[in-house]
Structures are given as structure tokens and as C-alpha cells.
Amino acid sequence: MSSDTRYVLGVDGGATGCRVAIARVDGTPVARAEGAEANVASDFDKALRHLTDAIGRAADQAGLDAATLAATPAWLGLAGAIDADTCARVEAALPFGSVRVSDDRPTGMTGALDGRDGCLVATGTGSFLGRQAGDERFFVGGWGLQVSDQASGAWLARNMLRAVVDHHDNMGPDSELLRGIVAEFGSVAEAVFFSLRATPTEFARYAPRIIAAASDGDAVARRLMQEGADWVAEGLRAMGAADGEAVCLIGGIGPYYADYLPNALTRNLLEPRGTSMDGAVLLARELAAG
Incomplete structure (x- = not known):
């Protein structure tokens, strides 16, 4: 200096x-x-x-x-x-x-x-994972919704609309969440039109509804949350996270994944400093x- x-x-x-x-x-x-x-x-x-x-x-x-x-x-x-x-x-x-x-x-x-050392799960409209270990920093994700941003609010909503289409094509289950979404748009086609023009921020506005539906036991919503949590767990392991390592969940979505992650990864949750x-x-x- x-x-x-x-x-x-x-x-x-x-x-x-x-x-x-x-x-x-x-x-x-x-x-x-x-x-x-x-x-x-x-x-x-x-x-x-x-x-x-x-x-x-x-x-x-x-x-x-x-x-x-x-x-x-x-x-x-x-x-x-x-x-x-x-x-x-x-x-x-x-x-x-x-x-x-x-x-x-x-x-x-x-x-x-x-x-300090530890892991970060940052999931809001977009997402990324990070790990600090001594002088080394590792990152996963954060490349934008087109190719990345798994587990984010925008990703959850886009996958929810995919589930709408799958059910319409007799390729997936129905649920109260999906019925409500179709009713709001007026048709499956209108939901698809929205998906073609929506920004990540516009997608992410539906994330609180998915989280609430999952909390109420909606099977499709719970599956979406579990898929997001599975990606988070896989990413943390890919960065070398060990059982019991400090993990901080931030963003509008992050803290809600605590109930879906393996206990070994939530044993030492930290509030953001x-x-x-x-x-x-x-x-x-x-x-x-x-």
C-alpha cells in the first residue's frame, strides 16, 4: 500500500x-x-x-x-x-x-x-452460488436465464409454465397452482405468449405464488422447489462444500430452500452479514x- x-x-x-x-x-x-x-x-x-x-x-x-x-x-x-x-x-x-x-x-x-469462509446461495430474480475457502473463491451459475440462473425466481416461473404445457399435452400432472395460472391468463396459449416476451423480472413475479403453493402442499410447486434445491445442492458439492460448512441463503428465494436442502448442508446456516x-x-x- x-x-x-x-x-x-x-x-x-x-x-x-x-x-x-x-x-x-x-x-x-x-x-x-x-x-x-x-x-x-x-x-x-x-x-x-x-x-x-x-x-x-x-x-x-x-x-x-x-x-x-x-x-x-x-x-x-x-x-x-x-x-x-x-x-x-x-x-x-x-x-x-x-x-x-x-x-x-x-x-x-x-x-x-x-x-469469512463459507458458501453463499444467492437466489432472487437470477441466481448464483459461491464458496470462499481461504484465499480461493469458487462460483457456479449467474450467467443469465437463457443458459443459467437455475433455482432463481425467473427459473421457477418458467418451469411452472413448462408444467402448464406438459399437463395440457397429457405429459404431466395437474395441480391447483397450474389451474390458477391458466385461469389467470385465460388459456394455455396466452401463457405461452407471455413466456415468449417476458423478461426475467416479469417471470420472477410468479415465484412468490410458487413458494406459497409449495408451502400449502401443491405437488407441482413442491416438485419445482425440490428441483431448484437439488441444483443448489449439486452446485455446492461441485465447489467442494463439506457437510456442516457455513451456508448463507440470500435473495427473495434463497431462504425458502432451507426446507428442501439436505440436512448436511443446512446444519450451519448463517444470516447475511x-x-x-x-x-x-x-x-x-x-x-x-x-
Whole structure:
């Protein structure tokens, strides 16, 4: 760490907005700012403008001049930063001498676990799994609904509509959940039309209904939840999770999988200790120290 480094900066950026936090190297908060969407895969130039604006406002709030900001180690966890070239482009465009850009999985896991060892199951609209083991970090999933995001709210709802079609084709069972969905759409065809145009967020709005139906004993809903939990268990094992290892379930869906996971994986459940924003600051502090 250079002798004039006094601050660190963390960024949590996604499809709905970005957040910037500046702290002293000991973790004491100094300033925070929020900005507009910052998904670097969806619109790189727009995301960069929003990031630069929010970083500038946080720096002004903290009273950091250009030289001090340049000496401030920064970690940015950004949606869409899934390849080395994109991360390098963002890093090159920012005013920091020491900067690391990653996707939002490391920041989410580090924040939830507060930098400690353990596993993270992050299932909301999308999903990913993570495991921290000493200096190593492992991840599964998080590649978007088209090819990934198993066990997420969007994935549950899409599979629910698949079950609607299967029953219609005499390939699967009926249930109260499925009858209610068809009645709401008016027909199986309308449910299919919805599936063709729906965004992950629009799919995920049906996830609470699936969770509630499963709790009430609906067989199809329980099967969907079990399939999601089975993928979570398989992913945790693939990352090397051992029986009794700390597991943190976060997101709008995550905690509901506790009843469907093997007891060996829920023996040591942890409440989340922080947010992705906290994780970005903690990783920036590690960058400053190392």
C-alpha cells in the first residue's frame, strides 16, 4: 500500500442502478452516492457515464481531489462484467491507479460472508452460488436465464409454465397452482405468449405464488422447489462444500430452500452479514493491503 493511500472505494453496479461508497482504509465510512443503471454488457458507454458521475459525486462529498482519488484503491462489482476484456476496458477508463473490476458475484459473496469462509446461495430474480475457502473463491451459475440462473425466481416461473404445457399435452400432472395460472391468463396459449416476451423480472413475479403453493402442499410447486434445491445442492458439492460448512441463503428465494436442502448442508446456516456494497469496500481494502 502506498504511503499516501488513505481511502478505498467500492462500487456495486447493476441493471437498476449503481452505488458508490468511500471509506478510510480501516473501513470507516466517509461518503456514499447512488447513480443510474450500470450494466456494462447492456450498454457499456451509458454504464461508464453513470459510474463516472456517481464516483465523482462521492469523491466531492468526501472532499477528495483528483490526485487523492487517483491514489485510492477501488473495487467495482458490475453486472455484465463477465469477461476479461470488458473488465479491462472499465479499468482503463477510470481514474484509479489501483483498480479491480469483477462481476457482482465476488462482491455479493464477500459482503454476505463478511470475508469469512463459507458458501453463499444467492437466489432472487437470477441466481448464483459461491464458496470462499481461504484465499480461493469458487462460483457456479449467474450467467443469465437463457443458459443459467437455475433455482432463481425467473427459473421457477418458467418451469411452472413448462408444467402448464406438459399437463395440457397429457405429459404431466395437474395441480391447483397450474389451474390458477391458466385461469389467470385465460388459456394455455396466452401463457405461452407471455413466456415468449417476458423478461426475467416479469417471470420472477410468479415465484412468490410458487413458494406459497409449495408451502400449502401443491405437488407441482413442491416438485419445482425440490428441483431448484437439488441444483443448489449439486452446485455446492461441485465447489467442494463439506457437510456442516457455513451456508448463507440470500435473495427473495434463497431462504425458502432451507426446507428442501439436505440436512448436511443446512446444519450451519448463517444470516447475511452485509451487502454487495459492503463486499466491494472490503475487497477494495484487501486490494489496498495487498
